[in-house]
Amino acid sequence: MFRILSIIFFFISISTLFGQDREQFQHIVPSSGKSGKAIRAFNDMAYPKAIRIFEDLLQEGELNNSEKGLLAVTYYRLNEPVKAAYVFTQIGEENLSGEFLYTYARALQTLGKYRSAERIMKRYARENPDDTRARKQINTLSFVNSATATKRxxxxxxxxxxxxxxxxxxxxxxxxxxxxxxxxxxxxxxxxxxxxxxxxxxxxxxxxxxxxxxxxxxxxxxxxxxxxxxxxxxxxxxxxxxxxxxxxxxxxxxxxxxxxxxxxxxxxxxxxxxxxxxxxxxxxxxxxxxxxxxxxxxxxxxxxxxxxxxxxxxxxxxxxxxxxxxxxxxxxxxxxxxxxxxxxxxxxxxxxxxxxxxxxxxxxxxxxxxxxxxxxxxxxxxxxxxxxxxxxxxxxxxxxxxxxxxxxxxxxxxxxxxxxxxxxxxxxxxVFEEDASLQGLNNQNQLTFRIIDQETENPIENVDVGVLDNRGQYMGKAISDKEGEFIINGSTKGEVTVMAAAEFYYPYEKTLPVTESPVVIRLNPIPLYGIHGQITRSDNGSPLSDVTITVASASRDTRTFKTDSEGRFRIRLHPYSNYKLEFSRTGFTSIQTNYSTFSKNTGYQNLNLTVSLKMRPAF
The missing domain is CATH 2.115.10.20 (Glycosyl hydrolase domain; family 43)
Structure with missing residues (x-):
């Protein structure tokens, strides 16, 4: 951004945005005469000169964390966010504060690392509650996901x-x-x-x-x-x-x-x-x-x-x-x-x-x-x-x-x-909301919705959904198709309230503006728990395909799965749940075992490590 500000509006950069540097960074005391020259070059916006001096001192191990922070800020202003983020990482996030912390978050945004940027920006907002920039930037991840879902x-x-x-x-x-x-x-x-x-x-x-x-x-x-x-x-x-x-x-x-x-x-x-x-x-x-x-x-x-x-x-x-x-x-x-x-x-x-x-x-x-x-x-x-x-x-x-x-x-x-x-x-x-009704977006006979995973952006099918209009009146229910989409007949103005329930996702209820079609609904996945493994014969160790795996729980519907040609399986489970597992195939003795996701780490756990999955021939 520095090139833009410096050649087209460098008066702003100096007297305000960068002029504030004199206050923001005036606490930085040079660790040497050479670093003092770099800091003066920074204050004069002679950034290439500042970088040359700072980089020499960095190689010699002669920069303190504040001087490293100035080097990172300089990189960022010269549109080199990769170098800026690298130097901030060297300093350590826990050692950053003030404008250094804010610039680190902005550099990560530029690199597309929105989740990390949002986390850091939220910390900056807590530490600097009067800074409106931070309050506006703390929901970047959600905004980017929403913005990139529509090509305009x-x-x-x-x-x-x-x-x-x-x-x-x-x-x-x-x-x-x-x-x-x-x-x-x-x-x-x-x-x-x-x-x-x-x-x-x-x-x-x-x-x-x-x-x-x-x-x-x-x-x-x-x-x-x-x-x-x-x-x-x-x-x-x-x-x-x-x-x-x-x-x-x-x-x-x-x-x-x-x-x-x-x-x-x-x-x-x-x-x-x-x-x-x-x-x-x-x-x-x-x-x-x-x-x-x-x-x-x-x-x-x-x-x-x-x-x-x-x-x-x-x-x-x-x-x-x-x-x-x-x-x-x-x-x-x-x-x-x-x-x-x-x-x-x-x-x-x-x-x-x-x-x-x-x-x-x-x-x-x-x-x-x-x-x-x-x-x-x-x-x-x-x-x-x-x-x-x-x-x-x-x-x-x-x-x-x-x-x-x-x-x-x-x-x-x-x-x-x-x-x-x-x-x-x-x-x-x-579309501005006050214009939406004029363009037929808020008053139409059908409303189209699309449900996606908040993290992967993939569509989610078989989601049970109910929709209320802007007065709280029930409009209808539906189940999303393989593209994650569903249609509700009726008209409303301004906004709707959507309630959705899907396996492996948190319950959803949110009021959304009807300013574009489809209205995008993002479900938040629950932490992933599951098991994987391989079924083999006990006599020769060869894999067993087409083994039926029955997964039963007192609080959920019973589900069945099959092993693949290599005898392997991967099954997602719910957190904080107890299961009875049965492995069966004609001509082999069934295996039964209990499994609980209580106190288990997230992710797919290898069941072969805790249960013998070698099936004995029945004859």
Missing amino acids: YEISLLDINSSNSDFGPFMSNGTLFFASDRDLETAIKRRTARDHKPYLNVFKSVSQGQGFSQPELLFPKLKSIFHDGPLCFNADGTEIFLTRNTFHSVFKQKGSDDYNRLMIIHFSRDANNKWNSPTELPLNEPGSSSGHPFLTPDGKRLWFTSNREGGFGGSDIWYVDRSPDGWHRPVNAGKEINTEGDEMFPFEDQNGILYFSSDGHLGMGGLDLFMAKKTEGKYVTKNMGHPINSGKDDFSIFVNDDGKTGFFASNRPGGQGDDDLYHFTIIKPV
Whole structure:
């Protein structure tokens, strides 16, 4: 995530998210002069330099746990979660606390280790009860299981990506504009001091059938010598709003903490259709930064991202309205949108749906894409789902006028560079509950359900199910088929209550929203107990196939099983139960024995270790 934050919004990283490092990590005392240099490089966000020093000291065994923690955080910010998790493991989970513990959980989320991440995040939430990030992230496993059960998008990698970072797409009149730090064919190769990558510039690429033309630099004469982009246009293409971290100066303009700031500048066309010199918007503040502008189609509201005072955490989503009298005062989008984490890249479609990226709301790891709809004066926020979101950073969305297609950026595996542009097509839209009845999802003559194992995601058949409507009235009962599905006739609005019972699963009763079809029900399996073994002849030791095994219990139905061609069997049993087992086959003397799962370890136990399963010929 560091590359995203550092090159497109590093003012946020420094002054808020990473600026908080000065408080979060100021207790770390260097163990040596050399480690002091690494810590200073970390504080300056010169991460490659910090890693080089830290790694040398790690090989020499000269890093204490706090310094190792900084190394792990540095790896994570440079999008190397495997190395980050490895170093945190070396430190030991029991020795982690604060931001180190939180970053460890986030690294595990990025690696898809959601169960471990959730366990660690719950501990962090207990130790940091005021951190809203943690409260939102403690149910990641359940969310990911739910999100990945439904494929909502078709996505494809654009062929105009480079080996560097490409992001911030904006489509206007058949031309795709985006920000990139790809190399330019210039005599002087300028590089950032922090990660030695080129500075951002804005490029354009014309739509050509199924692809795009070779990207070209936008306005070569108007580019600055530092970061330019991302940008947006107004509806008729006569205005540009651009993120830039210099303005009319070859010198970096620094804030009070010695870090360079970003601001939003404005270009407009004159009567001769030429672009005027840029002007700074009044929303910019000298002590903070603003970027990621998006102007609504009516031209009356500019959304942007800022780390200014009055926010909720790292970077927040803000907006400023425009009237004939000019620009009004900036307004924070509110707690339904913003968290203690980072929110950025706002976009509003023609229906008033707000899209943005966040690492503070419940997601799949890293930055996720979210959408929010305002209802009764408050925003309702929803994760955009799978596969537009992944365990990596997914951000900077643009939705076309058709409302069904668009573009976004991600650093997920399989791309061409650090961050890549993707095209998406919606195949199953996210539905807000208040819209569900309008789309026929909450008022229909049939409701379809699907029952799956919470751990394996496999369908479960022969489950007895009963369903109540939103008023608590009985709708009907059913038994799930081999695909785990069943249908209940009738209609309801908003939600249903489902009661389910299946062998080897805990009883289930839960109220579920009816916002998609099928409604997915996840049953929690009870701990696995069972027996396995092999039946053989007592005279020559050869295996016996087709032996009937009768499993009887006073509290359960009697079941029968058969041994396979090798005389083997595997039978699942219930916990805390007593059984009578009988092994019989024509021509052999039966074997009878008792078995109890009380005080037994979970898993399948080898019955050959405790019972002689050698059958004697009867004649």
